[in-house]
Amino acid sequence: MKRILLAALSALLLSACEQGIPKEALQLSQENLQMRQLQTRRFDSADEGKLLQSSAGVLQDLGFTIDQSDTTVGVIAASKNRDATETGQVVGAVLLSMLSGVPQAFDKDQKIKASLVTRPIGDGKSTAVRVTFQRYVWNSRGQVSKVEGLNDPQLYKEFFDKLSQSVFLTANEI
Template sequence: MHDSRLLPLGLALTLVLVVAGCTSIPADALKLSPESLRDRQLQTRVFDTEEEAKILAACSALLQDLGFSIDESETRLGVLTGSKDRSALNAGQVAASVIIAVLTGVVTPVDKNQKMRVSIVCRPVGEEKKRTAVRVTFQRIVWNTYGQVTTQERIGDPAIYQEFFDKLSKALFLEAHEI
């Protein structure tokens, strides 16, 4: 009852899986690009305090002041994530969609909603662990009117990171002086 025509197919499939399993990872797969090192510098600041919990509390309050909801907070690990939803409607995109619809009779989707996500990681640094590094990253995901993701990107504008760290520095200063 065995079909002898399936034997060569089975052997070929097995050979492909064995060969694919024996491939190695390219040497440069784990190499950091110059851009990733630049991004890390942009996204990280070191504060002269070892009180990680106070920094995370200040980060949490700052995110809420900026309109973010806190999604996850793990103080022991020094991790905080948040998000906020905003409209992604763009007048130019909507106008182009209307013109296309009028000329062709085809309705094209336009960007509708976006979710801004932020992740913060705090960790002690230095030989005596008397300082704390704070790294923040901002991402944006955009959905169109059909519910499809149209954009998923890391936000790399230096002004956004500078503004975040300026506000965090002020918050930590005020908290340290109990103002």
């Protein structure tokens, strides 16, 4: 009797733990699809190597340092360090420190990262290039205060405009 009761109780507990994956968990939102479209461009070239070379050149022209690159899988990772100090935030921190007597932190340094991937498109004559930009901010205490994706459409437009020019120059050996 104890074994039957124990087996029934175990089955009940195990069945309560099973939840399954909700249908919406694997669906991209409209916002995600719009961001992917903003971050991706199609180029009429099957030569991923030249696209990666042009992409690396554009990133370097924008002040990025290439951290990793693998042309066999079509990936570039780059970063650049910048000052994140904002006068208004520093003034606010100083005033709050004076009022509270407790030193307040303010944003100080940031690292902007770029991740770029290429992939052939099914027709064999085109390649898709997708780039994403992220920002990591450290405060005056050396703590990470922000981690965010950079989603400004103008940023992506400028990057892809420069990449298009670079691809044209590379293709025509100018």
